[in-house]
Amino acid sequence: MAADLQSLQDLAPQEEPAAPVHVQKLDGLGRAYATGKRKDAVARVWLTPGAGRIIVNNKDFTEFFARPVLQMIVQQPIVHAERSGQFDVKATVSGGGLSGQAGALRHGISKALTYYEPELRGVLKKGGFLTRDSRTVERKKYGKAKARRSFQFSKR
Template sequence: MATVRYYEGVGRRKTSTARVRLYPGTGSIVVNDRALEDYFPRETDRIKLLRPLNVTEAQAQYNVSVHVAGGGTTGQTGAVIMGVARALVEADETLKTVLRKNGFLTRDARAVERKKPGLTKARRAKQYTKR
């Protein structure tokens, strides 16, 4: 049994986590055992996902397999971007400066703020009535 060499990267954003594997190949992308177009129907999400591969000119060199869970589409997109970038760095260390310069390796720490007691939302209070 021949083992196929792959490069793995984990990306996180908001409450989403993505495990990305890059296999040497022709450029097909599979997300949760579905085609990229089926899983991410919004074209802007697909364009963002392909940016790390386009910037490094590696889109036709690797097949991408992604397992992503948690959060919504925006968080999952950000998690996959970071996972792809980290897997590319594992595949070729020289790409790290290009990916870092474009911001693909930086974890976006913004998350939903918790709701505080006495307020309607995290910061929204009930409207004050003077009379």
């Protein structure tokens, strides 16, 4: 009898593990905070509901990132999530160059958007905005002029 009961339990459909539930993560002031990284640059991002202003190191982002390509990179996650003009972004970036800082800010904004609105995670993940671009500069090796470049060969 016990063996029959055991075999019936084995045949019963197994419950599938539930998908991870993502919850809203806000600080005491109602802001979503995230850190974005790219190359050697690090961006600390605070996201609040607002008029769509993006402030980077106490400057407007169009002033901080003068090149239109960098401005487009910074705005990509907000435009892709169709949330233009709904959130204010305040960020501090440090390290690296302007291109790396723009990439770090894009990564940080994407993460902060998912913390504020967890249902946007699928859209941003599909767009590739939540993946940290891990490409960095290769280190210099001893006996080499740069990472791989050898010194000029002299026969005599």
